[in-house]
Amino acid sequence: MKQNYIFLVLTMTLISSLTMAQTDSKIIEDFKPSTVNQPGKEFPKVNSQGYARFRIEAPTADSVRVSLGLGGKGGTKLTKSADGAWTGTTGGPMDEGFHYYHINIDGGTFNDPGALNFYGSTRWESGIEIPAHDQDFYALKAVPHGNVQQILFPSKSTNTSRRAFVYTPPGYGKEQSKRYPVLYLQHGWGEDETAWSNQGHANLIMDNLIAEGKIKPFIIVMTYGMTNEIKFGGLRNFDVTAFQTVLVDELIPYIDANFQTIAKQSHRAMGGLSMGGMETKMVTLNKTDVFSQYALLSGGTYSSEDIKDKSKVKLIFLSCGSKERPDGVKNAVVTLKNAGFNAVSYVSEGTGHEFQTWRRSLKELAPLLFKE
Amino acid sequence: MKQNYIFLVLTMTLISSLTMAQTDSKIIEDFKPSTVNQPGKEFPKVNSQGYARFRIEAPTADSVRVSLGLGGKGGTKLTKSADGAWTGTTGGPMDEGFHYYHINIDGGTFNDPGALNFYGSTRWESGIEIPAHDQDFYALKAVPHGNVQQILFPSKSTNTSRRAFVYTPPGYGKEQSKRYPVLYLQHGWGEDETAWSNQGHANLIMDNLIAEGKIKPFIIVMTYGMTNEIKFGGLRNFDVTAFQTVLVDELIPYIDANFQTIAKQSHRAMGGLSMGGMETKMVTLNKTDVFSQYALLSGGTYSSEDIKDKSKVKLIFLSCGSKERPDGVKNAVVTLKNAGFNAVSYVSEGTGHEFQTWRRSLKELAPLLFKE
Secondary structure (H helix, E strand, O other): OHHHHHHHHHHHHHHOOHHHHHHOOOOOOOOEEOOOEOOOOOOOEEOOOOOEEEEEEOOOOOOEEEOOOOOOOOOEEOEEOOOOEEEEEOOOOOOOEEEEEOEEEOOEEEOOOOEOEEEEOOEEEEEEEEOOOOHHHHOOOOOOOOEEEEEEEEEOOOOEEEEEEEEEOOOOOOOOOOOEOEEEEEOOOOOOOOHHHHOOOHHHHHHHHHHOOOOOOOEEEEEOOOOOOOOOOOHHHOOOHHHHHHHHHHHHHHHHHHOOEOOOHHHEEEEEEOHHHHHHHHHHHHOOOOOOEEEEEOOOOOOHHHOOOHHHOOEEEEEEEOOOOHHHHHHHHHHHHHOOOOEEEEEEOOOOOOHHHHHHHHHHHHHHOOOO | OHHHHHHHHHHHHHHOOHHHHHHOOOOOOOOEEOOOEOOOOOOOEEOOOOOEEEEEEOOOOOOEEEOOOOOOOOOEEOEEOOOOEEEEEOOOOOOOEEEEEOEEEOOEEEOOOOEOEEEEOOEEEEEEEEOOOOHHHHOOOOOOOOEEEEEEEEEOOOOEEEEEEEEEOOOOOOOOOOOEOEEEEEOOOOOOOOHHHHOOOHHHHHHHHHHOOOOOOOEEEEEOOOOOOOOOOOHHHOOOHHHHHHHHHHHHHHHHHHOOEOOOHHHEEEEEEOHHHHHHHHHHHHOOOOOOEEEEEOOOOOOHHHOOOHHHOOEEEEEEEOOOOHHHHHHHHHHHHHOOOOEEEEEEOOOOOOHHHHHHHHHHHHHHOOOO
16 A cells, blocks of 8 residues: 555656655655764755655756665656755655665766765665664663774785674673673675674664663674675675685684684574675585574575584574565475474564664564573 | 976966876876775776876766865866766875865765765765875784774763774783773864774774884774864864863773773873864863873974973873974974973974874874883
């Protein structure tokens, strides 16, 4: 029903003008700056319905478009105002949560000067946040906060020092005898090791869950999945070896040597979103003595035939957005459970292949991990 | 002499065409991608002489300029190539080191899609790196690396959790009994707490100095100086109280409670660049029992009359680029020494009010700090 409504609005917008859509009585004029704008920037704005409004200054440009808003490749076409700025509103409400976008100005691709940038699509893209009904779980609150540490670890196989980010929970380091389990968490294609903290708010999700007593604290390690050399369509030939070597032979020993970890298979999990899920599946099946808990977030499924030694797997978590293929995830979990696995599915309502699905997935996954 | 040469080249470029400057036999065609480009991006490029070359795709734009290169407000005007891309080379070589810039397309301000972004001028700007003869001291090397931790500390005075970055040296945390001195290091106007790690490479400068045995390890804490509400020309009325409260009453106690610090005036230093230097001067003079070592990097000077109790000051470090006003810094240090202070001046050769001056200043400052 909502889909049909959006389609109607979009069609109207295409047939008539964007200005008409803007003055449509259905749009509530309670627009506020997106929460991921650059400091002091008023645009882009979002309203309580999920519409986004843009304003780009380029007085002598011929054409300014925003890559968001109509679903098709056209995006939202802005129109020139009397003051020389280009303005426009999306042709319909957008899904809750975070979206990447960019601006096309006279045939070139640029970022919106009003928005913060996030690494996606193999470039730093503009980001916009559509307020979600459940945004409280990743909000910055007055609770004890963990840290996100940038580490540079030696990698012989790639002959450089590589970067990773390590979330350590509140109070980490105060007692040297205290040891924590570790989740290795991967980004998707086009993204990098900054994604889970920047657009995913993994640290705030953890801080809030810990403050509410819903999870026992653990460490999260996020590094670059080396996915961006992979072109779409080339997945069948994807060789995970280079990444697996960095992760298992270089990063994990460094983490275990330098952080207060429980350096055991039973206390080590791996998860990933989208292509990071594909990597997670490959690495966990190759390295059954390294990880005991597996999570694929919009990143495929396991079948019971994939797993040779059931006793080594403590948890399989599969998730996706309701606008993806939730039946695939749900059916896979039913089959895994029937085969005797501790398997859990989660479907994020009203979201697609985007970060709101993955934020929610992390929130659902965290309490299931590292159960004694 | 070099200045005159640049002026000549600039004049020639303005009178003739940019293409002529590009084919000038004086420009060596050994251009390579800037080291701070986005992954896989070929442009902007720099050559061994310090020229920068740009390429921006915007096929139907009327005008594309780069804010760098001619010194004046005109910047480098790009010309449209047959393939629809806009290209151009700076009218002369640029100073060694890091420069902020942006692109003007048809009257609007955007970033270069090829370059990484850095927070400066109160916005995320494009950055370019002109290879410096001494770039080795901030290079990523195969040495033990410290971490840069993002912390979120509670701030009652501003009613939020505020962000800071904490550099901890290699091996930090392995022995809980080991304690470190702390340098509180501030960015300049228009920048934020990301500047010293991102464009300053403070962490790599420290890692390399420690690996060479040139300094004893210490912690660096970098937070937002709340400077960006201050307009140019309004400095006389600048009130440091709000920032001083966050720094001294909120951040320092948090750091001392959560990190392995030596929580004493004798082992606490403060430094800052440009407006961060002005803040450093104000805070250190107000809080003589908090800091014992002061550093102003292109950020003014102290006079001996400023300091009421000489016994509380262990070091005064003043620096700037040779293209700023080095005599002011040198003369102030002579006067301070005559008055009995341990004062040191440093002038960065061939650089101005930019990050290369401040990288070098940190390298010179670090070995002087926290002497027993």
